[in-house]
Amino acid sequence: MTPSETAARAARPAGHPEVATGRIGVLIVNLGTPEATDYWSMRRYLREFLSDRRVVDVPRLIWWPLLNLVILTTRPGRKGRDYDTIWNHELGEGPLKTITRSQAAHLGERLAGLSDRIVVDWAMRYGRPTIADRIAALLAQGCERILLVPLYPQYAAATSATVADAAFDALKAMRRQPALRVAPPWYDDPTYIDRLAADLTAAIAAADHEPEVILASFHGIPKRFLDAGDPYFCHCAKTVRLLREATGLGDRLRMTFQSRFGREPWLQPYTDETIVALARSGVRRLMVIAPGFVADCLETLEELGHENRAAFLAAGGEDFQLVPCFNDSPRGLDVLEAVVTRELAGWV
Numbered sequence: 001m002t003p004s005e006t007a008a009r010a011a012r013p014a015g016h017p018e019v020a021t022g023r024i025g026v027l028i029v030n031l032g033t034p035e036a037t038d039y040w041s042m043r044r045y046l047r048e049f050l051s052d053r054r055v056v057d058v059p060r061l062i063w064w065p066l067l068n069l070v071i072l073t074t075r076p077g078r079k080g081r082d083y084d085t086i087w088n089h090e091l092g093e094g095p096l097k098t099i100t101r102s103q104a105a106h107l108g109e110r111l112a113g114l115s116d117r118i119v120v121d122w123a124m125r126y127g128r129p130t131i132a133d134r135i136a137a138l139l140a141q142g143c144e145r146i147l148l149v150p151l152y153p154q155y156a157a158a159t160s161a162t163v164a165d166a167a168f169d170a171l172k173a174m175r176r177q178p179a180l181r182v183a184p185p186w187y188d189d190p191t192y193i194d195r196l197a198a199d200l201t202a203a204i205a206a207a208d209h210e211p212e213v214i215l216a217s218f219h220g221i222p223k224r225f226l227d228a229g230d231p232y233f234c235h236c237a238k239t240v241r242l243l244r245e246a247t248g249l250g251d252r253l254r255m256t257f258q259s260r261f262g263r264e265p266w267l268q269p270y271t272d273e274t275i276v277a278l279a280r281s282g283v284r285r286l287m288v289i290a291p292g293f294v295a296d297c298l299e300t301l302e303e304l305g306h307e308n309r310a311a312f313l314a315a316g317g318e319d320f321q322l323v324p325c326f327n328d329s330p331r332g333l334d335v336l337e338a339v340v341t342r343e344l345a346g347w348v
Contacts, residue, residue, distance in 0.1 A: 020142030023117045024347050025178070026340055027134055028104055029163045030151045030295060032126030033094030037084040042076035049126045054162040079298075086301040097124070099295040100151070102328040103336065110337045115348040119143055125163050132170035138178070145179045147343055149336070151294045153192055154235035155185040156221055183343045187235040188242055191338035195331040196239075197246035200289055203323045211287035211321060213252060213278055216240050218292040219299060220257035220266040233267055239291050258308075259299050275308050279315035286312055289323040294332060296325045 034045035050056055050067055058066075088098050100122045108120035119141055123134040138146055150163040164182050171177045186192050204210060218236045226233045240255045247253065258271035271288075278286060288308070290300050300322070309320040326332025 020140065021144055023119055023138075023142040023144065024115065024344065025135075025138035025141070025143030025146040026107070026111070026118060026120045026149065026344075027123060027131070027138060027146055027167075028100065028107070028120070028149045028151055028336070029123045029125055029131060030096055030100045031159070031297070032124035033096045033297070034080075034083060034127060036092075037080040037087055039076045039080060042080040042083070043072050045127055046076060046079065047072055052126075052158075052162055054165065055158045082302050083298060085306065086296075086298060094297070095301065096295055096297040099327050100124070103151075103295070103333070106328055106333050107336050107340065110333060111340065114341065114344070118344075118348065125166060131163070131166040132173075135167065135170050135178070136174075139174070139176065143178055145181070145347055147181045147183060147340065147347075149183040149340060149343075150185075152292065153185055153189075153294070154187045154218070154232055154239065154292055156232035157225065157230050158221060159219075160185060181343060183339055185235060186335070186339050187239045189335070189339065192335045193239070193242045193246050195326070195335050196243055196289075196291055199326070199331060200243070200249075200323060201247055203287065203289070203321065207287070207319075207321055209285050209319050211252075211285045211319070212283050213254060213285075214249060214287045214289065215254055215256050215271065215274065216243065217256050217258050217271045217288055217290050217304060218267075220260045220270070222262075223265045223267055226267065236292065243291065258303060271304070272308055272311060275312045275317075276315045279312050279317035282316075284317055285319040286317055287321045287323065290325060293325045294335075295327055300325055 032045070032049065034041045047067070050071065056063060056067075083094060086095055087093075088095050091098055104120050104122035108118070111118045111120060119138060121134045121138055123129050123131045125131065135146060148163065148167050150160040152159045155161075167180060167182070171180065200214070204214075216239070221230065221232055236255060240253065244250055244253050254274070256269050256271040256274045257267040260266040260270065275286065288304055290304060293300050305322045309322070312320045326335060
């Protein structure tokens with residue numbers, strides 16, 4: 001018990017219900033992962049994810065039959081096989097869960113010197129542990145103030161905003177609500193750009209053959225989201241511009257977008273098409289970095305590391321290198337520590 005908690009307890013009137021107070025929570029949140037790779041586990045996860053109106057905003061009259069009769073019938077098996085290729089079989093969980101847990105643990109160690117009142121926890125937007133459960137757990141530990149940190153450097157309604165939605169939905173059901181701050185995106189944060197540049201520069205230096213082209217591949221969104229005012233494209237573009245300046249790579253570093261779904265136009269250029277076009281144009285050595293992901297997951301390990309690698313080699317490429325995400329590395333933790341420390345100003 002901290003000194004402030006002891007003082008608060010002493011000041012309560014006789015018979016007051018026991019309640020923990022005086023602490024500050026930091027809740028880092030990533031996208032999510034299924035609980036297993038079997039059909040029904042994948043179906044539950046995909047149903048939760050693809051039912052979010054922030055992710056798919058197609059009218060429900062059109063979307064529900066397509067989702068329930070087609071997508072959730074055919075997609076779970078295929079995606080389950082993809083997840084199985086990257087699964088942490090030792091712990092029985094997806095790598096995103098393993099990495100996010102480790103990020104929270106190490107971040108807690110780093111913040112211990114800032115204040116003994118800080119409690120760091122983690123959650124997933126889809127799947128487990130849920131945002132609602134972890135907010136309740138932080139409140140039970142005495143966290144009267146909580147900093148919510150969506151683990152997306154670039155803001156998008158389908159990522160950062162839906163994390164905030166889930167958090168405020170959880171607060172709606174609470175009689176005793178904690179004060180809640182939501183950390184803003186950090187697409188141009190100096191520490192983020194510096195550590196990203198250091199990772200990329202180190203990867204180039206360590207490569208057996210220097211890459212001719214480096215792609216900065218971001219998760220895509222439908223183009224109409226940009227037209228409706230979503231700032232995601234602009235955030236990605238600024239990250240790439242600052243990364244070019246920090247590394248001196250200039251036009252050798254190009255921006256692309258991956259993971260499109262459905263038939264409508266998404267942000268372009270597309271990563272998969274660009275990779276094939278580069279190989280066919282004579283580029284033999286390619287490096288890919290994914291600045292929008294702070295932890296390796298299906299989109300980086302399987303989609304970029306397996307699918308796109310195979311496509312590049314099949315089209316005539318010879319050397320494909322994927323730069324790992326920050327994960328729980330010291331550089332990645334530098335970024336999280338910088339963001340959290342800044343956003344806790346006035347609370348500690």
